[in-house]
Amino acid sequence: MRCVKCRSTAQVEVRRHHAAFCGPHFLEWFTAQVERAVRRERMFTSQDRVLVAVSGGKDSLVLWDVLLRLGYRASGLHLNLGIGDYSRESQEKCEAFARQHGAELLVVDIPAEYGVGVEGLARLSGRVPCSACGLSKRYLFNRVARERGFHVVATAHNLDDEAAVLLGNLIAGNTEALVRQAPVLESTHPGLVKKVKPLYRIAERETAAYAVLRGIDYVLDECPNSLGARSLLLKEALNLLEREAPGTKQSLYWNFLEKLRPMLRSAQEPAALRGCAHCGEPTTAEVCAFCRMTERVAQGLRTRVAVRGRAAPEPALASSDPA
Amino acid sequence: MRCVKCRSTAQVEVRRHHAAFCGPHFLEWFTAQVERAVRRERMFTSQDRVLVAVSGGKDSLVLWDVLLRLGYRASGLHLNLGIGDYSRESQEKCEAFARQHGAELLVVDIPAEYGVGVEGLARLSGRVPCSACGLSKRYLFNRVARERGFHVVATAHNLDDEAAVLLGNLIAGNTEALVRQAPVLESTHPGLVKKVKPLYRIAERETAAYAVLRGIDYVLDECPNSLGARSLLLKEALNLLEREAPGTKQSLYWNFLEKLRPMLRSAQEPAALRGCAHCGEPTTAEVCAFCRMTERVAQGLRTRVAVRGRAAPEPALASSDPA
Numbered sequence A, B: 001m002r003c004v005k006c007r008s009t010a011q012v013e014v015r016r017h018h019a020a021f022c023g024p025h026f027l028e029w030f031t032a033q034v035e036r037a038v039r040r041e042r043m044f045t046s047q048d049r050v051l052v053a054v055s056g057g058k059d060s061l062v063l064w065d066v067l068l069r070l071g072y073r074a075s076g077l078h079l080n081l082g083i084g085d086y087s088r089e090s091q092e093k094c095e096a097f098a099r100q101h102g103a104e105l106l107v108v109d110i111p112a113e114y115g116v117g118v119e120g121l122a123r124l125s126g127r128v129p130c131s132a133c134g135l136s137k138r139y140l141f142n143r144v145a146r147e148r149g150f151h152v153v154a155t156a157h158n159l160d161d162e163a164a165v166l167l168g169n170l171i172a173g174n175t176e177a178l179v180r181q182a183p184v185l186e187s188t189h190p191g192l193v194k195k196v197k198p199l200y201r202i203a204e205r206e207t208a209a210y211a212v213l214r215g216i217d218y219v220l221d222e223c224p225n226s227l228g229a230r231s232l233l234l235k236e237a238l239n240l241l242e243r244e245a246p247g248t249k250q251s252l253y254w255n256f257l258e259k260l261r262p263m264l265r266s267a268q269e270p271a272a273l274r275g276c277a278h279c280g281e282p283t284t285a286e287v288c289a290f291c292r293m294t295e296r297v298a299q300g301l302r303t304r305v306a307v308r309g310r311a312a313p314e315p316a317l318a319s320s321d322p323a
Helices: A023-040 A058-069 A084-101 A110-114 A118-125 A129-147 A159-172 A175-180 A204-214 A230-244 A248-267 A289-301 B023-040 B058-069 B084-101 B110-114 B118-125 B129-147 B159-172 B175-180 B204-214 B230-244 B248-267 B289-301
Strands: A012-014 A019-021 A049-053 A073-080 A105-109 A152-154 A194-196 B012-014 B019-021 B049-053 B073-080 B105-109 B152-154 B194-196
Touching: A012 A023, A012 A204, A019 A023, A023 A058, A023 A204, A049 A058, A049 A129, A058 A073, A058 A084, A058 A204, A073 A084, A073 A110, A073 A129, A084 A105, A105 A110, A105 A129, A110 A118, A110 A289, A118 A129, A118 A289, A129 A152, A129 A289, A159 A175, A159 A204, A159 A230, A159 A248, A159 B248, A175 A248, A175 B248, A230 A248, A230 B230, A248 B159, A248 B175, A248 B248, B012 B023, B012 B204, B019 B023, B023 B058, B023 B204, B049 B058, B049 B129, B058 B073, B058 B084, B058 B204, B073 B084, B073 B110, B073 B129, B084 B105, B105 B110, B105 B129, B110 B118, B110 B289, B118 B129, B118 B289, B129 B152, B129 B289, B159 B175, B159 B204, B159 B230, B159 B248, B175 B248, B230 B248
Parallel strands: A049 A073, A049 A152, A073 A105, A152 A194, B049 B073, B049 B152, B073 B105, B152 B194
Antiparallel strands: A012 A019, B012 B019
């Protein structure tokens, strides 16, 4: 197999594009795909301050790397979830990347802030771990971005992630989530920061190839709570289709974005947002889900995180800003 | 495993309903599921004349069997597709079933009517076989039903079929097909007969179990053109999900029907229908797709099926009406 650009031996095949690339031309193609996603979807400009959600895994460090190389003003935000060695190692990978690239990394330490890690938040509030974790991420990424003056939060969801989430939402008939699923979610409330997914055109195995070719050091382990997760099963089913019919995931997701989602949006009123009565963050309820969770946890713990008038105190930020 | 009704040894498990049945109680459950589908979706009443599309395979003969046992006025319509031994054997199974049950069977012999079988129709009109076959079926089922005074056409699409077609339409972003996919398609034009799918609540392995328990003799072979078909791949992907999460197919299809499809319908204007300039059948074009196909074929053949003013002559019907 030969590189479609230079005819040297190909290192990475991209079957859905009927293409294969040598290492350097793959990195060029990958970077151009991200740049195209950012520009075509008007995600942000080179003037905007971008907060990249970095877990320490390959996708988020690859995203941060590409955005920095493209010259964007990209800082990282890592949440220490308090999941034993996995979280310790994840934070170390983020810190090492930030040091090497001279980039700003913000860290919120969830056990230090809320008394327990996300597994504890889940247990004490009667949620499953992935639910408590997802809620904490959505809440903290938005809040930290707004309070620190970022224009946009970038997450590293790739094509495989998006196709699997889409299939799951279709199976569950979750029309509200379907309407919200897009590479760009504009701010619809002064308290909501714009969210973007610059890797939505990129397959998971392509971010892995990019990480290897660039020598990016990332956490190899998956989160221990994700083993056997439904998302992995959905990805397996989509991989089966992709093997026989390359481009299936892309068709499913892009056709959804171009054709179905506009029809669903036109048929569904957007939910009205207001400020949470406790923390002021945008929510559809009187008290936001994060405050409801952390209040239950604080009552359970009766520790230093006991509610101080506001359930969700301003998260303290560790910063490794090189400046 | 025990029958949930009588605690005797179970013969058939229905995992998505957390149930298992002995043979007699499975047949009772199966029949009740079909009856419920017919009544709840107002498919037809015991006064209506129902034309069942019968291929000779298990699903269609099972459907015919259940409808006759429930006391509905169900005649069969078999299309001989002209696909060698497969078609000969298929017609024989339909004829044997009709004889045993004292039921009326109508037969349209496509090679006799149009000079060639569906594979020839496909080749001479530049279509793939499954496309020519599907087009011929839709056209002839509707036309024969209307001309012979039937109130409704019943096809034997089961839950597996519907879920796979749905997934395929979602991947392809085929919004028009999505809006049309339902267990009941009401007549929207005087020339269009109502279409119904009474097995939409039943899984494929359940129709197989019903056929075995009732001793229904059906064609075991799949159509030779369906080998490696995309529908089989989609079913394989859904089976993978169903194994780990029983009920996945049902959730996907039922949630689509209840939540997504109404939103899609409200966002899309129905296509305007008019009479085909050649045969008078309802179509969105000036000349319907079936006439365009058979005209090309007739020109190619220059045989006795040469266009006689109307491209699609009234199909001759063989009838094994026992009356």
